[in-house]
Amino acid sequence: MDDLDQCYRVLGLDPGASLAEVNQAYKDLAFIWHPDRVPEDNKRLRDKAQEKLKEINQARDQLRSLQQQQRTKTPKSQPSPKRSQASDRKTPPQQQKQSSSGSYYHQSHYQPKSPNPDLSGADFRNADLKEKDLSGRNLTNADLSNANLSDAFLHKVNLTGANLERANLFRANLFQANLSHANLRYTNLIGADFSGADLSGADLRGAKIGTKDRLMVKLTGANLSGVIWPDDIVNNA
Structure with a gap:
C-alpha cells in the first residue's frame, strides 16, 4: 500500500492525523475485524475479515513509519547566531567536518541514526x-x-x-x-x-x-x- 491518502482512508482518518489518532483508529478497526470474532464455520466471512485486518495492519504500519521518519528528520531548533562579516564567508571544508560532530553543529548537516541496537x-x-x-x-x-x-x-x-x-x-x-x-x-x-x-x-x-x-x-x-x-x-x- 504505497498511497498514503489510501492508508488514511482505510483507517477512516483525515490526511495528517496524529500518531495517537492512527493508533486509536487501528485498535478500533482491529477489534471489529479480528477473524476470531467470526464463527469458525463461516469461512467466507473469516477470509474476508483476514484480508481486511491485513489491510488495516499495512495502513497503520505505513503511517507509523512515515511519522517516525518525519520525527527523525526534523532538526532541533537552534538560536539564530548574530550576523557578522565572518558569518557571510563560506565555511572551509575542515570546519564543516568539525561542525557535524562538535560544538559548531550546523542544521543542514543531518546525521542519520545508527541501525537498531542489539x-x-x-x-x-x-x-x-x-x-x-x-x-x-x-x-x-x-x-x-x-x-x-x-x-x-x-x-x-x-x-x-x-x-x-x-x-x-x-x-x-x-x-x-x-x-x-x-x-x-x-x-x-x-x-x-x-x-x-x-x-x-x-x-x-x-x-x-x-x-x-x-x-x-x-x-x-x-x-x-x-x-x-x-x-x-x-x-x-
Whole structure:
C-alpha cells in the first residue's frame, strides 16, 4: 500500500492525523475485524475479515513509519547566531567536518541514526512498552517479565529464550515472531496475533489464552511443536 491518502482512508482518518489518532483508529478497526470474532464455520466471512485486518495492519504500519521518519528528520531548533562579516564567508571544508560532530553543529548537516541496537539479554522487567514498535529487533534471552506490551508492534521480533513471565501481551502483534523456548508462564495473551510465529518449546503454563470454550489468541500458521499449554499438556505435533 504505497498511497498514503489510501492508508488514511482505510483507517477512516483525515490526511495528517496524529500518531495517537492512527493508533486509536487501528485498535478500533482491529477489534471489529479480528477473524476470531467470526464463527469458525463461516469461512467466507473469516477470509474476508483476514484480508481486511491485513489491510488495516499495512495502513497503520505505513503511517507509523512515515511519522517516525518525519520525527527523525526534523532538526532541533537552534538560536539564530548574530550576523557578522565572518558569518557571510563560506565555511572551509575542515570546519564543516568539525561542525557535524562538535560544538559548531550546523542544521543542514543531518546525521542519520545508527541501525537498531542489539537488545539480546536486555533487562526490561516491569517496563511500560505499550504500543511500542519493536519489530525486527533482537531480544534473544531478554527479560521482559511483568512488562506491559499491550498493543505493541512486534513483527518478526526475535524473542528466542526470552522471559515474558506475567507480561501483558494484550492485542500485541507478533506476526512471524520467534518465541522458541520463550517463558510465557502466566502471561496475558488475550487478543495477541501469533500468525506465522515460531512458538516451538514455549512454556505457556498458566497463560491467559481465552475462555474455557473459546481460544482468543490467533495462531494461524504458527509452529506449536513442543508447546506447553496452560493446562500442562505438551503439544507433540
